[in-house]
Amino acid sequence: MLTALGLAEDEERLYRTLVTLPGPVTAAELQAGAGLPAAVVLGLLGSLTARGLVLCEAEGSPVEPAEPGDEGRHEPSGRDRYAVAPPAVALGALLRQQRDDLRSAETELVALAEAHRLATIGRTAGDVIEVITGTDAVRHRFAQVQHAARIEVRSMVVPNSTVVPPGENAAEPVSMARGVRYRVIVDRAFLEMPGGHQIIAEAIEEGEEVRFVDKVPIKMIIADRELGMLPLLQDQNTAPASVLVQASGVLDAMIALYEEVWQRARPVRVHADATVGIEAGDDLEDVDRQILMLLLAGLTDHAIAGSLALSARTVQRRIRHLMDLAGVTTRVQLGFHAARKDWA
Template structure:
């Protein structure tokens, strides 16, 4: 919890115990925390240097008031972060000026290797100040589904995420659950039949475009700095986004144990809404059944029940009815 202030877990544990006591020595702290005495003494030394702990003439230690001591550290960190932000603005402007005179080879960087591409994938996201946009195509290779930790962190910091995925991706194991989790975090997700390329854009400053490679070849990507080609990628994303089918977390519903087994309710259940949402996104019956861990027969029985509820005869009519009555 206090790692952001430069404290180790041991530092935090020792300070936490001292904060609840009038005073204690290193042996007592070691016994309370089940830690070796040298580890506790090292933590105390660091806490003393940070002004979080005071020593007494008789060899005991006391915690400085948290509101004062920790407040001072937080203020120092805020000041340091503010200085870093100002330095970032200045460096970004210098970079912009330098970019204006670069050659094409300096504006386009080729990255090869899984780890290198994965590293650039994270870097591009962290470079965004306002928005990250991406195309996700199948197969998902370099960054497996559910492994993009930067997304959660940046969304929490207020960075807008817009993601377009092609329908084949939703058929990948775990893809639907990952899409629902992203939607719940605030990521905007849309679906299209197919996409021409994989793509990630950080604001209008950086772009990462994975290269098409033959089976067995080493993955690669092109990192684009601000240039005409990046402008074209920006326009491509916006055109595709405009016509893509939006996914909404509310349309997927929440599943209960009873609904997972599919009872014949008098209104669409959470399971029904999820089935409809995936079908309207373009997935096949087999793909929907696989994602929801249903048999094909159960899926088709649920669809027949929904058609009966809607009073329609075809799936197209069911889709229209679902859209008009907020079923999906």
């Protein structure tokens, strides 16, 4: 299982043995528990200590982790004692690094796939991506993208936009008058802005389809499958510098991200006082209601999985989905919400 984090099979075996022991132990005690040769145990302890997973107490010294660059200064010996570093901290760091590496690999994969596609059709990156700077230029392109739409405009909206302030998108009503569908995903923090509720209420009244998420991943706008626009710089959702993307693998990735976020976003309704309420998605599937009933009855995830002939991972994924629908962060909160909404 821990091989996914870069541990060899024997390293994992020794680490699991050390986790079960109450305190610092010698290599000989570990050897007896793990059933590995003494020389192998000493070598594995050296590598685990270097990774920060095991703390080494040299003779006459306190148990402490190896400092960066110190791994080679002390050779494990039979007189040393060893203790496991807190798994949540040590393995958590490895897991975060693995996730970061995977995200980097995914980004590189998209870039490589696009480079290959462009090479095969004789297009250059300049034919696909245009960098736009300056408030007026970005505002002009933003309007052009909407005017180019024939069927649909998809957008993700963040609070505190400065290039085109909320409620001042003049191209939108013109495009909607032509029959263009608008689907808009809004950052929940938008409602905390002055006039935020009124802007959303008016947009819905004009025909926009609006959904909310707790955090919009990135500001963007997409016209059909032909044009897209997003910020040029990382974490600069409100800065004017932008990128215009033509039909390409990059645009396909933008559309895929948008549709994924749209599926988990929550619809809204306008109250009589013109305030906006975020729906929690009351139309649950039968299997979700069954999971909720068993969860509220006190069953564990594994017991629920066995009762419904599902995998434990499926049960956990559906519970996470229910928490997202309810807009809560704990299972206790989910139970209260389910009771109020008569979900189970």
